[in-house]
Amino acid sequence: MFEQVMTRLHEVMIVLYAISILLYFIDYLHQNQKANRFAFWILAIVWVLQTIFLFLYMIRTGRFPVLTIFEGLYFYAWVLITLSLGMNRLLRMDFTVFFTNILGFIIMAIHTFAPIQMQSDAMAERLVSELLFIHITMAIFSYGAFSLSFVFSLLYMIQYKLLKEKKWGQRLWRLSDLSKLEKMSYVLNLIGVPMLLLSLILGLQWAFIKIEGVQLYDPKIIGSFVLLIIYSVFLYQRIRKEMYGKSLALLNIAAFLIVLINFFLISRLSSFHFWNS
Template identity: 30%
Template sequence: MGYANWTYDAILYLYALSLLFYFSDFMSASRRAKRIGTGLLIFVWLLQTGFLISRFIFYFELPELTSFVYWLAFSWLLVTLSLIISRFFKVEYMVFFVNVISFAVVALNLYASPAQDRDYALWQTTRELLFIHISLILCAYAALTIGALLSAMYLFLHHRLKSKRWTQSIRRYPSLDMIERYADRAVIIGVPLLAMSLAVAATMLIVGGQAMLLLDWKVLTSFASLLAYIVYIYQRAINNRPGQQLAKLYMFAFGMLILSVLANSVSSFH
Protein backbone atom coordinates (compact mmCIF):
# COMPACT_ATOMS: atom_id res chain seq x y z
CA MET A 1 0.00 0.00 0.00
CA GLY A 2 2.89 2.33 0.79
CA TYR A 3 4.35 1.71 -2.67
CA ALA A 4 0.97 2.58 -4.24
CA ASN A 5 0.84 5.83 -2.27
CA TRP A 6 4.34 6.79 -3.43
CA THR A 7 3.39 6.00 -7.03
CA TYR A 8 0.27 8.17 -6.84
CA ASP A 9 2.24 11.03 -5.27
CA ALA A 10 4.79 10.74 -8.09
CA ILE A 11 1.95 10.94 -10.64
CA LEU A 12 0.61 14.06 -8.96
CA TYR A 13 3.86 16.00 -8.72
CA LEU A 14 5.20 14.96 -12.14
CA TYR A 15 1.86 16.01 -13.59
CA ALA A 16 2.21 19.45 -12.01
CA LEU A 17 5.75 19.75 -13.38
CA SER A 18 4.56 18.72 -16.84
CA LEU A 19 1.92 21.47 -16.77
CA LEU A 20 4.57 24.06 -15.94
CA PHE A 21 6.52 23.15 -19.08
CA TYR A 22 3.36 23.08 -21.19
CA PHE A 23 2.49 26.54 -19.93
CA SER A 24 5.99 27.72 -20.83
CA ASP A 25 5.34 26.54 -24.39
CA PHE A 26 1.90 28.17 -24.25
CA MET A 27 3.51 31.52 -23.39
CA SER A 28 6.58 31.57 -25.62
CA ALA A 29 6.25 28.72 -28.14
CA SER A 30 9.31 26.98 -26.74
CA ARG A 31 9.93 23.66 -28.51
CA ARG A 32 12.30 22.56 -25.73
CA ALA A 33 9.68 23.22 -23.04
CA LYS A 34 7.11 21.38 -25.12
CA ARG A 35 9.39 18.35 -25.49
CA ILE A 36 10.09 18.21 -21.75
CA GLY A 37 6.41 18.70 -20.89
CA THR A 38 5.40 15.97 -23.34
CA GLY A 39 8.09 13.63 -21.98
CA LEU A 40 6.88 14.14 -18.41
CA LEU A 41 3.27 13.68 -19.52
CA ILE A 42 4.15 10.40 -21.24
CA PHE A 43 5.87 9.27 -18.02
CA VAL A 44 2.73 10.24 -16.07
CA TRP A 45 0.67 8.21 -18.57
CA LEU A 46 2.96 5.19 -18.05
CA LEU A 47 2.68 5.49 -14.26
CA GLN A 48 -1.11 5.80 -14.50
CA THR A 49 -1.26 2.78 -16.82
CA GLY A 50 0.84 0.68 -14.46
CA PHE A 51 -1.15 1.89 -11.46
CA LEU A 52 -4.45 1.03 -13.19
CA ILE A 53 -3.23 -2.42 -14.23
CA SER A 54 -2.11 -3.19 -10.67
CA ARG A 55 -5.45 -1.99 -9.31
CA PHE A 56 -7.42 -4.09 -11.78
CA ILE A 57 -5.35 -7.16 -10.88
CA PHE A 58 -5.67 -6.53 -7.13
CA TYR A 59 -9.42 -5.84 -7.25
CA PHE A 60 -10.22 -8.32 -10.03
CA GLU A 61 -12.54 -10.37 -7.85
CA LEU A 62 -14.56 -7.41 -6.55
CA PRO A 63 -18.17 -7.25 -7.81
CA GLU A 64 -18.01 -3.53 -8.62
CA LEU A 65 -15.55 -0.90 -9.74
CA THR A 66 -14.38 1.43 -6.97
CA SER A 67 -14.74 5.17 -7.45
CA PHE A 68 -10.96 5.54 -7.02
CA VAL A 69 -10.27 3.33 -10.05
CA TYR A 70 -13.15 4.94 -11.95
CA TRP A 71 -11.77 8.49 -11.65
CA LEU A 72 -8.20 7.35 -12.17
CA ALA A 73 -9.31 5.73 -15.43
CA PHE A 74 -11.08 8.96 -16.40
CA SER A 75 -7.88 10.95 -15.79
CA TRP A 76 -5.89 8.36 -17.76
CA LEU A 77 -8.33 8.76 -20.65
CA LEU A 78 -7.92 12.56 -20.61
CA VAL A 79 -4.13 12.22 -20.65
CA THR A 80 -4.37 9.74 -23.53
CA LEU A 81 -6.61 12.07 -25.53
CA SER A 82 -4.34 15.05 -24.86
CA LEU A 83 -1.32 13.09 -26.14
CA ILE A 84 -3.27 12.13 -29.28
CA ILE A 85 -4.34 15.75 -29.82
CA SER A 86 -0.76 16.93 -29.34
CA ARG A 87 0.60 14.33 -31.77
CA PHE A 88 -1.94 14.48 -34.60
CA PHE A 89 -3.97 17.72 -34.33
CA LYS A 90 -1.43 20.24 -32.96
CA VAL A 91 -4.00 22.12 -30.83
CA GLU A 92 -1.59 23.05 -28.03
CA TYR A 93 -4.00 25.26 -26.07
CA MET A 94 -6.49 22.38 -25.91
CA VAL A 95 -3.76 20.04 -24.61
CA PHE A 96 -2.91 22.43 -21.76
CA PHE A 97 -6.49 23.00 -20.60
CA VAL A 98 -7.45 19.32 -20.88
CA ASN A 99 -4.53 18.46 -18.63
CA VAL A 100 -5.44 21.16 -16.09
CA ILE A 101 -8.83 19.42 -15.75
CA SER A 102 -7.17 16.01 -15.57
CA PHE A 103 -4.76 17.24 -12.87
CA ALA A 104 -7.72 18.43 -10.80
CA VAL A 105 -9.30 14.98 -11.19
CA VAL A 106 -6.06 13.29 -10.04
CA ALA A 107 -5.90 15.52 -6.95
CA LEU A 108 -9.61 15.09 -6.26
CA ASN A 109 -9.28 11.31 -6.52
CA LEU A 110 -7.36 11.26 -3.23
CA TYR A 111 -10.80 11.44 -1.61
CA ALA A 112 -11.68 8.08 -3.12
CA SER A 113 -8.61 6.28 -1.78
CA PRO A 114 -9.78 3.22 0.14
CA ALA A 115 -8.73 2.53 3.69
CA GLN A 116 -9.92 0.45 6.62
CA ASP A 117 -10.65 3.40 8.84
CA ARG A 118 -12.70 5.77 6.68
CA ASP A 119 -12.75 8.65 9.18
CA TYR A 120 -8.98 8.57 9.49
CA ALA A 121 -8.62 8.19 5.71
CA LEU A 122 -10.81 11.25 5.09
CA TRP A 123 -8.84 13.31 7.61
CA GLN A 124 -5.54 12.16 6.12
CA THR A 125 -6.72 12.83 2.57
CA THR A 126 -7.98 16.31 3.43
CA ARG A 127 -4.66 17.00 5.12
CA GLU A 128 -2.74 15.87 2.01
CA LEU A 129 -4.90 17.95 -0.33
CA LEU A 130 -4.55 20.94 1.95
CA PHE A 131 -0.78 20.48 1.90
CA ILE A 132 -0.84 20.36 -1.92
CA HIS A 133 -3.07 23.45 -2.09
CA ILE A 134 -0.92 25.47 0.30
CA SER A 135 2.36 24.35 -1.31
CA LEU A 136 1.17 25.29 -4.80
CA ILE A 137 -0.24 28.66 -3.81
CA LEU A 138 2.83 29.67 -1.77
CA CYS A 139 5.07 28.87 -4.74
CA ALA A 140 2.67 30.82 -6.98
CA TYR A 141 2.79 33.82 -4.63
CA ALA A 142 6.60 33.76 -4.62
CA ALA A 143 6.89 33.58 -8.42
CA LEU A 144 4.24 36.24 -9.05
CA THR A 145 5.80 38.57 -6.46
CA ILE A 146 9.12 38.34 -8.32
CA GLY A 147 7.21 39.10 -11.53
CA ALA A 148 5.59 42.15 -9.92
CA LEU A 149 8.97 43.50 -8.80
CA LEU A 150 10.30 43.05 -12.34
CA SER A 151 7.25 44.80 -13.79
CA ALA A 152 7.68 47.72 -11.38
CA MET A 153 11.36 47.87 -12.39
CA TYR A 154 10.32 47.88 -16.06
CA LEU A 155 7.92 50.81 -15.54
CA PHE A 156 10.51 52.78 -13.57
CA LEU A 157 13.29 52.19 -16.11
CA HIS A 158 10.99 52.90 -19.07
CA HIS A 159 9.96 56.24 -17.52
CA ARG A 160 13.57 57.25 -16.84
CA LEU A 161 14.69 56.30 -20.34
CA LYS A 162 11.77 58.07 -21.98
CA SER A 163 12.44 61.25 -20.03
CA LYS A 164 16.20 60.87 -20.72
CA ARG A 165 17.03 61.12 -17.04
CA TRP A 166 20.28 59.14 -16.92
CA THR A 167 22.08 58.41 -13.69
CA GLN A 168 24.88 56.06 -12.73
CA SER A 169 22.42 53.76 -10.95
CA ILE A 170 20.26 53.52 -14.09
CA ARG A 171 23.23 52.17 -16.01
CA ARG A 172 23.37 49.22 -13.63
CA TYR A 173 19.83 48.11 -14.52
CA PRO A 174 19.37 45.27 -17.01
CA SER A 175 17.82 46.08 -20.38
CA LEU A 176 14.05 46.39 -20.80
CA ASP A 177 14.04 43.25 -22.95
CA MET A 178 15.80 41.25 -20.26
CA ILE A 179 13.42 42.50 -17.55
CA GLU A 180 10.44 41.61 -19.73
CA ARG A 181 11.86 38.16 -20.45
CA TYR A 182 12.35 37.34 -16.76
CA ALA A 183 8.90 38.71 -15.89
CA ASP A 184 7.46 36.32 -18.48
CA ARG A 185 9.26 33.43 -16.80
CA ALA A 186 7.73 34.40 -13.46
CA VAL A 187 4.29 34.27 -15.08
CA ILE A 188 5.08 30.93 -16.73
CA ILE A 189 5.78 29.47 -13.29
CA GLY A 190 3.29 31.37 -11.12
CA VAL A 191 0.04 31.34 -13.10
CA PRO A 192 -0.27 27.56 -13.65
CA LEU A 193 0.64 26.98 -9.99
CA LEU A 194 -2.10 29.43 -8.97
CA ALA A 195 -4.59 27.74 -11.33
CA MET A 196 -3.75 24.26 -10.06
CA SER A 197 -3.98 25.41 -6.45
CA LEU A 198 -7.43 26.92 -6.99
CA ALA A 199 -8.56 23.82 -8.91
CA VAL A 200 -7.58 21.61 -5.96
CA ALA A 201 -9.28 23.97 -3.49
CA ALA A 202 -12.51 24.15 -5.53
CA THR A 203 -12.75 20.37 -5.89
CA MET A 204 -12.16 19.95 -2.15
CA LEU A 205 -15.11 22.24 -1.40
CA ILE A 206 -17.41 20.65 -3.98
CA VAL A 207 -16.68 17.06 -2.97
CA GLY A 208 -16.87 17.98 0.71
CA GLY A 209 -20.43 19.23 0.23
CA GLN A 210 -19.42 22.85 0.87
CA ALA A 211 -19.94 24.29 -2.62
CA MET A 212 -21.52 27.43 -1.13
CA LEU A 213 -18.10 28.36 0.23
CA LEU A 214 -17.08 29.05 -3.38
CA LEU A 215 -18.95 32.34 -2.89
CA ASP A 216 -16.63 33.29 -0.03
CA TRP A 217 -14.82 36.59 -0.55
CA LYS A 218 -11.41 34.93 -0.39
CA VAL A 219 -12.36 32.42 -3.09
CA LEU A 220 -13.97 35.05 -5.34
CA THR A 221 -11.00 37.42 -5.14
CA SER A 222 -8.58 34.53 -5.77
CA PHE A 223 -10.40 33.57 -8.96
CA ALA A 224 -10.62 37.26 -9.92
CA SER A 225 -6.83 37.54 -9.62
CA LEU A 226 -6.41 34.41 -11.75
CA LEU A 227 -8.73 35.94 -14.35
CA ALA A 228 -6.63 39.13 -14.34
CA TYR A 229 -3.50 37.10 -15.03
CA ILE A 230 -5.29 35.23 -17.82
CA VAL A 231 -6.17 38.60 -19.39
CA TYR A 232 -2.48 39.54 -19.10
CA ILE A 233 -1.45 36.30 -20.82
CA TYR A 234 -3.99 36.84 -23.59
CA GLN A 235 -2.74 40.39 -24.21
CA ARG A 236 0.86 39.14 -24.13
CA ALA A 237 0.49 36.06 -26.32
CA ILE A 238 -2.29 37.03 -28.73
CA ASN A 239 -2.48 40.83 -28.97
CA ASN A 240 1.27 41.53 -28.58
CA ARG A 241 0.74 44.60 -26.40
CA PRO A 242 3.72 46.92 -25.78
CA GLY A 243 5.87 46.16 -22.75
CA GLN A 244 4.74 49.21 -20.79
CA GLN A 245 1.05 48.31 -21.12
CA LEU A 246 1.79 44.71 -20.13
CA ALA A 247 3.74 45.84 -17.07
CA LYS A 248 0.81 48.00 -15.95
CA LEU A 249 -1.60 45.11 -16.53
CA TYR A 250 0.69 42.82 -14.53
CA MET A 251 0.72 45.27 -11.64
CA PHE A 252 -3.09 45.39 -11.74
CA ALA A 253 -3.24 41.57 -11.63
CA PHE A 254 -0.79 41.55 -8.72
CA GLY A 255 -2.96 44.12 -6.95
CA MET A 256 -5.89 41.70 -7.30
CA LEU A 257 -3.68 38.98 -5.83
CA ILE A 258 -2.84 41.20 -2.85
CA LEU A 259 -6.56 41.85 -2.42
CA SER A 260 -7.21 38.10 -2.30
CA VAL A 261 -4.54 37.71 0.40
CA LEU A 262 -6.08 40.54 2.45
CA ALA A 263 -9.48 38.85 2.06
CA ASN A 264 -8.28 36.18 4.53
CA SER A 265 -9.46 38.46 7.33
CA VAL A 266 -13.06 38.50 6.03
CA SER A 267 -13.14 34.87 4.92
CA SER A 268 -15.50 32.53 6.73
CA PHE A 269 -13.07 29.58 6.69
CA HIS A 270 -9.51 30.65 5.80
Protein backbone atom coordinates in the same frame (compact mmCIF):
# COMPACT_ATOMS: atom_id res chain seq x y z
CA MET B 1 1.34 -1.03 3.29
CA PHE B 2 -0.04 -1.33 -0.24
CA GLU B 3 -2.43 1.57 0.45
CA GLN B 4 0.39 3.82 1.68
CA VAL B 5 2.59 3.04 -1.32
CA MET B 6 -0.28 3.80 -3.71
CA THR B 7 -1.02 7.05 -1.89
CA ARG B 8 2.61 8.22 -2.26
CA LEU B 9 2.55 7.12 -5.90
CA HIS B 10 -0.60 9.14 -6.56
CA GLU B 11 0.88 12.25 -4.94
CA VAL B 12 4.02 11.98 -7.08
CA MET B 13 1.81 11.66 -10.17
CA ILE B 14 -0.18 14.77 -9.19
CA VAL B 15 3.02 16.84 -8.89
CA LEU B 16 4.41 15.51 -12.19
CA TYR B 17 1.07 16.12 -13.88
CA ALA B 18 1.08 19.74 -12.66
CA ILE B 19 4.61 20.27 -14.05
CA SER B 20 3.54 18.77 -17.38
CA ILE B 21 0.52 21.09 -17.60
CA LEU B 22 2.72 24.09 -16.85
CA LEU B 23 5.04 23.16 -19.73
CA TYR B 24 2.10 22.49 -22.07
CA PHE B 25 0.75 25.95 -21.17
CA ILE B 26 4.06 27.54 -22.18
CA ASP B 27 4.06 25.54 -25.43
CA TYR B 28 0.43 26.47 -26.13
CA LEU B 29 1.20 30.19 -25.90
CA HIS B 30 4.59 30.19 -27.61
CA GLN B 31 4.80 27.04 -29.74
CA ASN B 32 7.87 26.08 -27.71
CA GLN B 33 8.97 22.66 -28.96
CA LYS B 34 11.42 22.15 -26.10
CA ALA B 35 8.68 22.73 -23.50
CA ASN B 36 6.38 20.45 -25.49
CA ARG B 37 8.91 17.62 -25.48
CA PHE B 38 9.57 17.92 -21.75
CA ALA B 39 5.82 18.04 -21.08
CA PHE B 40 5.25 14.98 -23.23
CA TRP B 41 7.90 12.89 -21.49
CA ILE B 42 6.81 13.96 -17.99
CA LEU B 43 3.23 13.07 -18.90
CA ALA B 44 4.51 9.77 -20.30
CA ILE B 45 6.07 9.03 -16.90
CA VAL B 46 2.68 9.73 -15.28
CA TRP B 47 1.05 7.39 -17.79
CA VAL B 48 3.58 4.64 -17.02
CA LEU B 49 3.01 5.04 -13.27
CA GLN B 50 -0.76 4.95 -13.78
CA THR B 51 -0.48 1.85 -15.95
CA ILE B 52 1.65 0.11 -13.33
CA PHE B 53 -0.93 0.98 -10.69
CA LEU B 54 -3.75 -0.40 -12.83
CA PHE B 55 -1.93 -3.72 -13.26
CA LEU B 56 -1.05 -3.92 -9.55
CA TYR B 57 -4.65 -3.15 -8.63
CA MET B 58 -5.97 -5.79 -11.04
CA ILE B 59 -3.54 -8.37 -9.63
CA ARG B 60 -4.57 -7.48 -6.07
CA THR B 61 -8.34 -7.48 -6.70
CA GLY B 62 -8.51 -10.03 -9.51
CA ARG B 63 -10.75 -7.82 -11.65
CA PHE B 64 -10.73 -4.82 -13.98
CA PRO B 65 -10.95 -1.58 -11.93
CA VAL B 66 -14.22 -0.05 -13.15
CA LEU B 67 -16.82 -1.44 -10.74
CA THR B 68 -16.87 1.56 -8.35
CA ILE B 69 -17.08 5.28 -8.98
CA PHE B 70 -13.51 5.85 -7.76
CA GLU B 71 -12.08 3.04 -9.86
CA GLY B 72 -13.97 4.47 -12.82
CA LEU B 73 -12.55 7.95 -12.18
CA TYR B 74 -9.02 6.59 -12.18
CA PHE B 75 -9.54 4.64 -15.37
CA TYR B 76 -11.14 7.76 -16.90
CA ALA B 77 -8.03 9.80 -15.99
CA TRP B 78 -5.84 7.09 -17.53
CA VAL B 79 -7.88 7.21 -20.75
CA LEU B 80 -7.58 11.03 -20.91
CA ILE B 81 -3.79 10.88 -20.49
CA THR B 82 -3.57 8.15 -23.13
CA LEU B 83 -5.61 10.24 -25.58
CA SER B 84 -3.56 13.34 -24.76
CA LEU B 85 -0.28 11.53 -25.46
CA GLY B 86 -1.71 10.16 -28.69
CA MET B 87 -2.91 13.58 -29.88
CA ASN B 88 0.39 15.19 -28.94
CA ARG B 89 2.36 12.57 -30.89
CA LEU B 90 0.14 12.08 -33.94
CA LEU B 91 -1.73 15.38 -34.30
CA ARG B 92 -0.83 19.05 -33.80
CA MET B 93 -3.75 20.07 -31.58
CA ASP B 94 -2.16 22.17 -28.81
CA PHE B 95 -5.42 23.69 -27.57
CA THR B 96 -7.09 20.29 -27.28
CA VAL B 97 -4.06 18.68 -25.60
CA PHE B 98 -3.76 21.45 -23.00
CA PHE B 99 -7.42 21.42 -21.95
CA THR B 100 -7.60 17.62 -22.05
CA ASN B 101 -4.79 17.60 -19.51
CA ILE B 102 -6.59 20.16 -17.33
CA LEU B 103 -9.64 17.87 -17.30
CA GLY B 104 -7.45 14.84 -16.61
CA PHE B 105 -5.75 16.65 -13.72
CA ILE B 106 -9.15 17.47 -12.17
CA ILE B 107 -10.33 13.87 -12.45
CA MET B 108 -7.07 12.52 -11.05
CA ALA B 109 -7.14 14.98 -8.13
CA ILE B 110 -10.71 13.96 -7.28
CA HIS B 111 -9.71 10.29 -7.30
CA THR B 112 -6.47 10.77 -5.36
CA PHE B 113 -7.73 12.96 -2.55
CA ALA B 114 -11.28 11.67 -2.04
CA PRO B 115 -11.18 10.28 1.53
CA ILE B 116 -14.16 7.97 1.00
CA GLN B 117 -11.96 5.49 -0.88
CA MET B 118 -9.57 5.13 2.06
CA GLN B 119 -10.15 2.13 4.31
CA SER B 120 -8.52 3.91 7.26
CA ASP B 121 -10.01 7.11 8.73
CA ALA B 122 -6.52 8.19 9.81
CA MET B 123 -5.19 7.70 6.28
CA ALA B 124 -8.16 9.61 4.84
CA GLU B 125 -7.57 12.53 7.22
CA ARG B 126 -3.86 12.54 6.41
CA LEU B 127 -4.58 12.52 2.70
CA VAL B 128 -6.92 15.51 3.00
CA SER B 129 -4.24 17.36 4.98
CA GLU B 130 -1.71 16.62 2.24
CA LEU B 131 -4.16 17.90 -0.35
CA LEU B 132 -4.36 21.18 1.59
CA PHE B 133 -0.55 21.27 1.83
CA ILE B 134 -0.13 20.85 -1.95
CA HIS B 135 -2.84 23.48 -2.59
CA ILE B 136 -1.19 26.03 -0.28
CA THR B 137 2.31 25.32 -1.62
CA MET B 138 1.24 25.81 -5.24
CA ALA B 139 -0.69 28.97 -4.34
CA ILE B 140 2.32 30.45 -2.53
CA PHE B 141 4.63 29.58 -5.43
CA SER B 142 2.22 31.33 -7.82
CA TYR B 143 2.08 34.36 -5.52
CA GLY B 144 5.89 34.30 -5.40
CA ALA B 145 6.03 34.35 -9.21
CA PHE B 146 3.57 37.28 -9.31
CA SER B 147 5.64 39.11 -6.67
CA LEU B 148 8.88 38.77 -8.63
CA SER B 149 7.03 39.80 -11.77
CA PHE B 150 5.86 42.92 -9.93
CA VAL B 151 9.45 43.71 -8.92
CA PHE B 152 10.61 43.48 -12.55
CA SER B 153 7.75 45.75 -13.67
CA LEU B 154 8.62 48.23 -10.94
CA LEU B 155 12.28 48.21 -12.04
CA TYR B 156 11.05 48.68 -15.61
CA MET B 157 9.17 51.84 -14.59
CA ILE B 158 12.22 53.17 -12.72
CA GLN B 159 14.47 52.46 -15.69
CA TYR B 160 11.93 54.00 -18.06
CA LYS B 161 11.79 57.17 -15.93
CA LEU B 162 15.58 57.47 -15.74
CA LEU B 163 15.93 57.06 -19.51
CA LYS B 164 13.15 59.52 -20.26
CA GLU B 165 14.71 62.13 -17.98
CA LYS B 166 18.18 61.30 -19.41
CA LYS B 167 19.68 60.68 -16.00
CA TRP B 168 22.78 58.76 -17.00
CA GLY B 169 24.11 57.61 -13.65
CA GLN B 170 25.30 54.50 -11.86
CA ARG B 171 21.73 53.51 -10.96
CA LEU B 172 20.82 53.38 -14.65
CA TRP B 173 23.64 50.99 -15.51
CA ARG B 174 22.99 48.74 -12.51
CA LEU B 175 19.45 48.12 -13.72
CA SER B 176 18.95 45.69 -16.58
CA ASP B 177 17.76 46.87 -19.98
CA LEU B 178 14.04 47.46 -20.53
CA SER B 179 13.47 44.49 -22.83
CA LYS B 180 14.99 42.03 -20.34
CA LEU B 181 12.99 43.46 -17.43
CA GLU B 182 9.78 43.20 -19.45
CA LYS B 183 10.55 39.66 -20.58
CA MET B 184 11.27 38.43 -17.03
CA SER B 185 8.05 40.00 -15.78
CA TYR B 186 6.09 38.23 -18.50
CA VAL B 187 7.79 34.85 -18.02
CA LEU B 188 7.08 34.86 -14.28
CA ASN B 189 3.40 35.55 -14.91
CA LEU B 190 3.43 32.81 -17.52
CA ILE B 191 4.52 30.43 -14.77
CA GLY B 192 2.25 31.87 -12.09
CA VAL B 193 -1.06 31.65 -13.97
CA PRO B 194 -1.22 27.85 -14.53
CA MET B 195 0.14 27.25 -11.01
CA LEU B 196 -2.65 29.40 -9.57
CA LEU B 197 -5.23 27.57 -11.70
CA LEU B 198 -4.07 24.15 -10.49
CA SER B 199 -3.95 25.44 -6.91
CA LEU B 200 -7.56 26.60 -7.18
CA ILE B 201 -8.63 23.21 -8.52
CA LEU B 202 -7.03 21.46 -5.54
CA GLY B 203 -8.32 24.10 -3.13
CA LEU B 204 -11.91 23.60 -4.25
CA GLN B 205 -11.41 19.84 -3.95
CA TRP B 206 -10.25 20.31 -0.34
CA ALA B 207 -13.13 22.67 0.48
CA PHE B 208 -15.80 20.26 -0.81
CA ILE B 209 -14.25 17.40 1.19
CA LYS B 210 -13.49 19.23 4.43
CA ILE B 211 -16.11 21.96 4.79
CA GLU B 212 -19.77 21.12 5.14
CA GLY B 213 -21.99 23.33 3.02
CA VAL B 214 -19.12 25.19 1.34
CA GLN B 215 -20.28 28.36 -0.41
CA LEU B 216 -18.87 29.06 -3.86
CA TYR B 217 -19.47 32.78 -3.34
CA ASP B 218 -17.04 32.86 -0.41
CA PRO B 219 -14.84 35.99 -0.74
CA LYS B 220 -11.65 33.91 -0.92
CA ILE B 221 -12.96 31.83 -3.84
CA ILE B 222 -14.23 34.87 -5.72
CA GLY B 223 -11.05 36.84 -5.02
CA SER B 224 -8.82 34.01 -6.23
CA PHE B 225 -10.73 33.59 -9.48
CA VAL B 226 -10.73 37.37 -10.04
CA LEU B 227 -6.96 37.26 -9.59
CA LEU B 228 -6.69 34.42 -12.11
CA ILE B 229 -8.79 36.36 -14.62
CA ILE B 230 -6.73 39.55 -14.18
CA TYR B 231 -3.42 37.80 -14.81
CA SER B 232 -4.97 35.88 -17.72
CA VAL B 233 -5.95 39.27 -19.18
CA PHE B 234 -2.32 40.34 -18.73
CA LEU B 235 -1.15 37.35 -20.79
CA TYR B 236 -3.87 37.96 -23.37
CA GLN B 237 -2.86 41.61 -23.77
CA ARG B 238 0.80 40.63 -24.10
CA ILE B 239 0.33 37.81 -26.59
CA ARG B 240 -2.80 38.58 -28.61
CA LYS B 241 -3.03 42.37 -28.40
CA GLU B 242 0.77 42.76 -28.45
CA MET B 243 0.80 45.25 -25.59
CA TYR B 244 4.32 46.14 -24.52
CA GLY B 245 6.23 48.69 -22.53
CA LYS B 246 4.90 51.11 -19.95
CA SER B 247 1.22 50.17 -20.34
CA LEU B 248 1.91 46.48 -19.70
CA ALA B 249 4.14 47.28 -16.71
CA LEU B 250 1.42 49.46 -15.17
CA LEU B 251 -1.16 46.70 -15.72
CA ASN B 252 1.12 44.22 -13.96
CA ILE B 253 1.69 46.57 -11.03
CA ALA B 254 -2.08 47.05 -10.69
CA ALA B 255 -2.59 43.28 -10.83
CA PHE B 256 -0.13 42.80 -7.97
CA LEU B 257 -2.16 45.17 -5.82
CA ILE B 258 -5.04 42.68 -6.26
CA VAL B 259 -2.67 39.93 -5.07
CA LEU B 260 -2.02 41.90 -1.86
CA ILE B 261 -5.73 42.61 -1.35
CA ASN B 262 -6.60 38.95 -1.92
CA PHE B 263 -3.86 37.67 0.38
CA PHE B 264 -4.16 40.08 3.31
CA LEU B 265 -7.71 41.51 3.24
CA ILE B 266 -10.02 39.02 1.53
CA SER B 267 -8.47 36.10 3.43
CA ARG B 268 -9.71 37.68 6.68
CA LEU B 269 -13.27 37.79 5.31
CA SER B 270 -13.22 34.16 4.18
CA SER B 271 -14.82 31.36 6.21
CA PHE B 272 -12.20 28.76 5.31
CA HIS B 273 -8.85 30.32 4.40
CA PHE B 274 -5.93 28.22 5.52
CA TRP B 275 -5.06 30.17 8.66
CA ASN B 276 -8.35 28.98 10.12
CA SER B 277 -8.06 25.41 8.82
